[in-house]
Amino acid sequence: MQRPSDDDQVLLVDALSWQAHYCTGRGSPIAARICQAVAQASQGVLRDEFPERVRFGDLIGLRVMAAVHRLALERQAPRVAMHLPTLGGTPPADARSWHNFDTAVVHALQEHPRALAWSLEHVPQTNETGRAVLLRRGLSLLGALELTGSVRLLEIGSSAGLNLRAGHLPGNPALELGPMPTIIERRGCDLNPIDPTTQDGRTTLSSYIWVDDVERFARLSQALRVAEQVPATVQRESALTFVNAVSLQHGAVTMLWHSAMWLYMSIDSRQGIQRRIAELGQQASATAPLVHLSWEWQPGGEDTFTLVLRAWNGRGHRGEPMLLATGASHGSPVQPVDLQPIAQDPLDLQPT
Numbered sequence: 001m002q003r004p005s006d007d008d009q010v011l012l013v014d015a016l017s018w019q020a021h022y023c024t025g026r027g028s029p030i031a032a033r034i035c036q037a038v039a040q041a042s043q044g045v046l047r048d049e050f051p052e053r054v055r056f057g058d059l060i061g062l063r064v065m066a067a068v069h070r071l072a073l074e075r076q077a078p079r080v081a082m083h084l085p086t087l088g089g090t091p092p093a094d095a096r097s098w099h100n101f102d103t104a105v106v107h108a109l110q111e112h113p114r115a116l117a118w119s120l121e122h123v124p125q126t127n128e129t130g131r132a133v134l135l136r137r138g139l140s141l142l143g144a145l146e147l148t149g150s151v152r153l154l155e156i157g158s159s160a161g162l163n164l165r166a167g168h169l170p171g172n173p174a175l176e177l178g179p180m181p182t183i184i185e186r187r188g189c190d191l192n193p194i195d196p197t198t199q200d201g202r203t204t205l206s207s208y209i210w211v212d213d214v215e216r217f218a219r220l221s222q223a224l225r226v227a228e229q230v231p232a233t234v235q236r237e238s239a240l241t242f243v244n245a246v247s248l249q250h251g252a253v254t255m256l257w258h259s260a261m262w263l264y265m266s267i268d269s270r271q272g273i274q275r276r277i278a279e280l281g282q283q284a285s286a287t288a289p290l291v292h293l294s295w296e297w298q299p300g301g302e303d304t305f306t307l308v309l310r311a312w313n314g315r316g317h318r319g320e321p322m323l324l325a326t327g328a329s330h331g332s333p334v335q336p337v338d339l340q341p342i343a344q345d346p347l348d349l350q351p352t
C-alpha cells in the first residue's frame with residue numbers, strides 16, 4: 001500500500017486503512033484491528049465523529065488508537081481491555097470474538113465521543129526511555145575523557161522528562177564504559193511538557209504505546225515509577241529560549257542532551273542553538289566544561305540515528321564531534337562505536 005505524502009488530504013477511511021496495514025506489517029494485529037473497525041464504523045455509526053478527509057501527516061490512526069487505549073486504561077472499556085496485551089489481556093481467538101472486539105471498540109467510542117474528540121485534536125506525544133541507554137553511554141564516557149565531576153543534565157525537547165532520570169533507568173552494560181557520574185541537576189524544556197507524576201500525564205503517555213507492544217509498555221511503566229522517586233523539571237518553553245539561558249557552572253560538567261527532536265525545529269532555531277553552544281564552548285574551561293550529546297536522525301539513513309558527543313574544556317577538547325553509536329530510533333538495536341572523530345557533524349546537515 002502506497003504511503004501518501006504528509007500534506008495530502010486523504011479520505012479518513014483510507015488514512016485508517018493505511019494505518020491498519022502499517023500496524024499489521026509491524027506485528028501489531030490488535031492495533032491494526034482497531035483501525036479497521038473504526039474505518040468501517042466511520043462510514044456508519046461513527047460518521048458524525050470524524051471529518052470526511054484528513055491531512056495524512058496528522059496520522060489520524062495513531063490518534064484513534066490512543067483514544068481506544070486510553071478508554072481501556074481508564075477502565076471505561078472493559079470489553080476492549082480484556083483483549084489488549086498491554087493490559088494483560090488475551091487477543092481474540094476466533095472470528096466470533098474478533099467480531100465482538102470490533103463491536104466493543106466502536107461502542108466505547110460511541111459512548112465517549114469527548115474522549116475521541118480530545119484525541120483527534122492532540123498531536124501524539126511519546127517519551128521513549130529506550131533512548132536512555134544512549135544517554136547512559138555518553139555519561140559513562142565522561143571519566144575517560146577527563147571530564148570529571150558532578151553533572152548538570154539539561155535536555156531540550158524532553159517531552160515528559162523521563163530520560164532526565166537516565167541514571168536510574170536500565171542501561172545496557174555492553175554500552176557503558178565506566179560508572180554513572182553523580183547528577184546534581186535534571187532540567188529540560190518542551191513546547192508541550194507532560195507531567196509524568198500526574199495520573200493524567202501517565203495515562204496520556206501510556207495511551208500512545210501501541211496496544212500490542214508489551215515490551216515498550218513495560219519500559220514506560222518502569223520509568224513512570226522512577227519518575228515518582230527522582231525529581232526533574234521540564235519547563236514549558238522552546239529549545240532556543242532554554243539554550244540561550246544556559247550558563248556554565250564552576251565545579252560541574254554541564255551536559256546538554258537531546259534525542260529525536262532536532263528535525264522538529266526550524267532552521268533558525270537550530271542555527272540559534274548551535275550559535276549559543278559555540279559561545280558556551282568558548283567560555284568552557286577545565287573547571288567548567290561543556291558537553292553536547294545528541295541521538296538524532298542521520299540524514300540519508302531511513303531509520304538510522306547517531307549518538308554524537310562534543311566536549312569543550314578550554315584545553316584538549318574543542319567541540320570536535322565524536323561518534324559513539326549508531327542504531328534505530330528507539331535505541332535498540334544499537335552498534336557502539338569507539339569515540340570515532342567524524343569530519344561532518346550530522347546536526348550541521350540539512351535533511352535530505
Ligand SMILES: C[S@@+](CC[C@H](N)C(=O)[O-])C[C@H]1O[C@@H](n2cnc3c(N)ncnc32)[C@H](O)[C@@H]1O
Nearest residue numbers: 127128157159190191192238239259260261264
Ligand atoms: C519525538 S519527541 C521526542 C521526545 C524525547 N526527546 C524522546 O526522545 O522521547 C519530540 C519532542 O520535541 C518537542 N519539541 C519539538 N520542537 C520543539 C522546540 N522547538 N522546543 C522544545 N521542544 C520541542 C515536542 O513537543 C516533543 O515532545
